[in-house]
Amino acid sequence: MKERPRHPFVPARRQDTVRQELTALLREGSLTAKELSGMVGISEKEVLEHLEHLRIALHGRLDMTPPRCLECGFSFQKRERLKKPGRCPVCRGERIVEPSFTIG
Known part of the structure; x- marks a missing residue:
């Protein structure tokens, strides 16, 4: 079996910084x-x-539109962290809608 030659990963050239791109998308x-x-x-x-x-x-x-539990409807209104929570504190369900972000 022949091995393919490995080429290093070369990222695409960016016109804007990552944060500028994120800001533009969120607007x-x-x-x-x-x-x-x-x-x-x-x-x-x-x-x-x-x-x-x-x-x-x-x-x-x-x-940030807060994450919400799909099983019991609990909304994580007071959550400061941006990452999606692992479980609902009320019903222990793991089916949670991800938070969404926008620039207001």
């Missing part, structure tokens, strides 16, 4: 971290890290 409408990840081409974890910085830089204009 257009509400998106989840997973959707942003696919559009910008970085991991979800990196998107969340950039969103934390954007929240500070935008002085609270980054709006």
